Amino acid sequence: MIKLISISCCLFWVKLPVHSSPTSTNLIQSLVAIKSHGEGNREAMKAWPLVSDFPPSAIPQLLDAMNRANNLGDNWIRAAIEKIYSQNTTQLPVEKIIIFLQDHSNEADARDMAFQILESELPSKANLLIPSFIDDPAPVLRQKAVKSILNKAKNSSTKPKANKLYKIALMKAREVEQIKEATRELEAAGEKINLIQLMGLVTDWQLIGPFDNSERMGFSLQYGPENGKGLSEHHKNKDGVVKWEKFSTQDELGLVDINKQYGELKEVCAYAKTTFHSESAQSAHFRIGSKNAWKMWVNGELLFSRDEYHRGKTRIDQFIIEGKLLDGKNEILLKVCQNEQTQSWTKQWEFNFRITDRTGSAIHSTGLTIK
Amino acid sequence: MKNGFLFLTSLLSPLVLNADWLQFRGSLGNGGTSVSSITQFSEENKNSWKAELPGRGLSSPILVDGKIFLTASSGPKQETLHILCFSQNEGDLIWARKFKATGRTICHEKTCVAAPTMVSDKKVVVAQFSSNDIFCLDLDGDLLWLRGLTYDFPNAANGLGMSSSPLISTGVLIAQVENDADSFTTGIDLKNGEELWRNIRPKGANWTSPVLLGTGKDQKVALQSTKGISLINPTTGRELWNYQDGASSIPSSTPVGDILLVPSNGLTALKTRTGGNSHTQVWQDNKLGPGTGSPAISGDRFLVINKANVLTCAKIDNGEILWRMRIKGPASGSPVATRSHLYFFNEDGLGQIIKLEHDEGKVVATIDLQETILSTPALAKDGLYIRSDNHLWKISQ
Numbered sequence: 196m197i198k199l200i201s202i203s204c205c206l207f208w209v210k211l212p213v214h215s216s217p218t219s220t221n222l223i224q225s226l227v228a229i230k231s232h233g234e235g236n237r238e239a240m241k242a243w244p245l246v247s248d249f250p251p252s253a254i255p256q257l258l259d260a261m262n263r264a265n266n267l268g269d270n271w272i273r274a275a276i277e278k279i280y281s282q283n284t285t286q287l288p289v290e291k292i293i294i295f296l297q298d299h300s301n302e303a304d305a306r307d308m309a310f311q312i313l314e315s316e317l318p319s320k321a322n323l324l325i326p327s328f329i330d331d332p333a334p335v336l337r338q339k340a341v342k343s344i345l346n347k348a349k350n351s352s353t354k355p356k357a358n359k360l361y362k363i364a365l366m367k368a369r370e371v372e373q374i375k376e377a378t379r380e381l382e383a384a385g386e387k388i389n390l391i392q393l394m395g396l397v398t399d400w401q402l403i404g405p406f407d408n409s410e411r412m413g414f415s416l417q418y419g420p421e422n423g424k425g426l427s428e429h430h431k432n433k434d435g436v437v438k439w440e441k442f443s444t445q446d447e448l449g450l451v452d453i454n455k456q457y458g459e460l461k462e463v464c465a466y467a468k469t470t471f472h473s474e475s476a477q478s479a480h481f482r483i484g485s486k487n488a489w490k491m492w493v494n495g496e497l498l499f500s501r502d503e504y505h506r507g508k509t510r511i512d513q514f515i516i517e518g519k520l521l522d523g524k525n526e527i528l529l530k531v532c533q534n535e536q537t538q539s540w541t542k543q544w545e546f547n548f549r550i551t552d553r554t555g556s557a558i559h560s561t562g563l564t565i566k
Numbered sequence: 567m568k569n570g571f572l573f574l575t576s577l578l579s580p581l582v583l584n585a586d587w588l589q590f591r592g593s594l595g596n597g598g599t600s601v602s603s604i605t606q607f608s609e610e611n612k613n614s615w616k617a618e619l620p621g622r623g624l625s626s627p628i629l630v631d632g633k634i635f636l637t638a639s640s641g642p643k644q645e646t647l648h649i650l651c652f653s654q655n656e657g658d659l660i661w662a663r664k665f666k667a668t669g670r671t672i673c674h675e676k677t678c679v680a681a682p683t684m685v686s687d688k689k690v691v692v693a694q695f696s697s698n699d700i701f702c703l704d705l706d707g708d709l710l711w712l713r714g715l716t717y718d719f720p721n722a723a724n725g726l727g728m729s730s731s732p733l734i735s736t737g738v739l740i741a742q743v744e745n746d747a748d749s750f751t752t753g754i755d756l757k758n759g760e761e762l763w764r765n766i767r768p769k770g771a772n773w774t775s776p777v778l779l780g781t782g783k784d785q786k787v788a789l790q791s792t793k794g795i796s797l798i799n800p801t802t803g804r805e806l807w808n809y810q811d812g813a814s815s816i817p818s819s820t821p822v823g824d825i826l827l828v829p830s831n832g833l834t835a836l837k838t839r840t841g842g843n844s845h846t847q848v849w850q851d852n853k854l855g856p857g858t859g860s861p862a863i864s865g866d867r868f869l870v871i872n873k874a875n876v877l878t879c880a881k882i883d884n885g886e887i888l889w890r891m892r893i894k895g896p897a898s899g900s901p902v903a904t905r906s907h908l909y910f911f912n913e914d915g916l917g918q919i920i921k922l923e924h925d926e927g928k929v930v931a932t933i934d935l936q937e938t939i940l941s942t943p944a945l946a947k948d949g950l951y952i953r954s955d956n957h958l959w960k961i962s963q
Contacts (some may be wrong), residue, residue: 198598231714231717231718232718232761233711233713233754233758233759233761234759236711236712236713236758236759236760237758239711240758241712243708243709245709247709259596266666266668266714266717267668267712267713267714267717270666270699270701270707270712271670271716273664273665273666273711274663274665274709275709277663277664278707278708281661295776304666311664338642346803368865370642372642373642429618440618468641485726499720501747502721502726502746503745503746503747503748504746505726506724506725506726506746506771507672507673507674507725507726510672513672513725536784
């Protein structure tokens with residue numbers, strides 16, 4: 196039955212351009228409409244064989260559909276596109292795909308898919324486009340341009356030429372490993388790089404603790420700072436009253452080592468808060484790195500929590516949580532918990548934190564964070 | 567008598583009568599096969615080949631009807647998930663599919679997002695990744711359905727990476743998604759990707775894979791965790807019995823006939839009692855604990871490599887140790903075996919074939935592929951299939 200529909204669909208395509216077909220729109224919509232927990236899979240299963248039989252001229256329409264799809268729908272659509280262009284490379288609407296790729300209003304993943312099509316079928320054309328991604332809002336495309344500059348720097352004939360390219364790469368890079376690579380090379384050449392400023396790592400905090408985390412229960416217990424009394428100066432822990440204290444990290448990557456404040460304790464929690472001033476109301480990525488269990492609130496709203504200890508090291512941008520900054524003052528509250536493990540690799544009680552826009556560019560607080 | 571029964575069971579299993587290798591550690595999921603394979607290595611043989619891979623992986627190849635299916639991951643954050651199909655004879659790439667990870671891709675440097683091995687029922691193939699993305703494709707590479715389990719459950723992730731390989735039983739895909747934060751195992755309808763059941767599982771990192779006990783409609787699935795073993799009905803997820811004396815979170819259990827060899831207190835042999843709702847302990851030996859790899863079955867014997875790179879051969883029915891020998895490790899992958907030979911690769915890419923005599927093991931062949939290998943080989947009559955960091959290899963005799 197599915198084969199029969201597929202054949203009739205092919206005939207249909209010969210007669211009508213893709214964009215004028217309500218059927219094609221409905222089929223594509225089945226892939227866009229996918230939701231979590233497998234919802235919509237049945238409809239997508241019926242639609243996908245037909246969509247993947249579309250002619251190459253349908254690819255721009257499918258790329259556009261990726262703009263509206265969630266990550267699951269994105270995968271359904273990219274699988275269809277991949278099948279279409281792998282079966283018929285001669286009729287690719289190359290110019291339309293390039294126009295789509297160069298239109299910054301399209302979603303980053305959809306534009307990257309457009310690039311992948313070109314890279315697969317017309318690699319020389321794709322390579323020519325890479326330098327134009329150097330200021331691209333799509334991190335995945337920008338990363339390719341920065342990689343190209345880093346490669347040129349590596350192969351430079353002289354150190355001054357290389358350093359000039361590394362400086363460009365450092366300014367343009369948004370991906371942590373690329374920033375680190377350029378920094379490493381420039382520092383080896385005697386340059387001093389301020390990664391705190393460059394990446395927008397938040398260094399000034401107020402800390403309060405320690406609170407009890409016996410048997411890891413403290414993670415889910417609502418101590419004073421998180422039960423609506425976050426701004427109070429003092430809170431009770433099991434040993435008495437504790438108060439907020441200033442803590443500024445000097446670490447070059449903004450690591451807040453809580454052990455430095457309280458000693459190497461076990462089975463404890465601490466809270467960290469800071470006030471972040473935003474120039475405008477805006478969408479933002481709240482980026483935390485921690486090998487401890489943690490919770491994050493922005494303006495009183497719990498954005499995410501992670502109850503996991505010491506599975507790997509603390510990294511920058513380990514967790515990227517989407518949220519919103521208000522115009523003006525924003526209260527950031529973190530809870531970071533330490534567990535009972537005693538191995539040498541479990542003594543860390545730490546985090547790093549920064550805020551960026553969707554492209555990975557640092558958003559800096561415009562006001563003082565410590566009152 | 568028991569040994570004869572075990573041999574007969576493995577011979578009668580329909581999965582073993584051909585050269586397919588349908589899942590992690592073979593079609594029986596125990597590293598063993600009754601099909602004979604090569605006894606020497608030859609990279610120069612005209613039937614040997616190597617194919618370039620687009621990314622790293624710890625996953626192993628599976629073999630279905632003359633095709634090889636394999637996963638890989640690539641990209642700055644390993645966000646590109648590859649599903650690849652090669653011809654078994656020539657190593658030609660038949661098709662390749664790329665998806666985007668919807669779950670977390672951060673892993674320990676040693677592992678990667680393409681850690682779990684694919685599984686097939688010979689009609690479809692299913693790939694699961696450390697990001698907990700699951701893709702079901704037909705053998706021609708057409709997408710049938712997909713799921714993003716970390717998309718559905720954002721805390722279902724392990725900061726070090728996940729590696730549990732999925733299993734197919736009675737039309738149900740069993741995906742073990744066990745970790746510190748949101749730990750569960752789910753049964754997914756192989757027809758459409760819909761959840762049939764989901765069991766909350768012990769919190770804790772768990773890199774083991776589910777294994778199948780029994781055949782046909784009597785199939786049961788053993789789930790392992792640091793708490794022990796839970797034997798479940800694959801169609802409902804209902805627990806039939808559990809063993810609560812703890813088990814490893816890295817090497818997986820090894821099923822053979824009605825016995826389950828569990829990496830617990832060394833190694834523990836369990837057997838389901840008549841009636842199916844309880845178990846009995848057949849034997850236990852703390853000298854038989856595996857290292858990273860899981861035990862492999864060879865006829866009425868099993869073989870286990872411990873953390874000190876000592877290979878031990880012992881009897882399945884009573885755990886009696888027959889012989890021990892030191893091998894060249896360290897090995898991250900599991901050994902696999904025919905009735906007469908054992909095959910494994912160490913992390914440096916050194917492949918070793920060991921002839922399994924009654925009273926000793928003899929290294930009869932080695933090959934140095936000079937690439938990092940952290941995976942488990944697939945065995946077929948015409949050769950051995952192994953993936954390194956950069957290549958998929960077929961080694962014939």
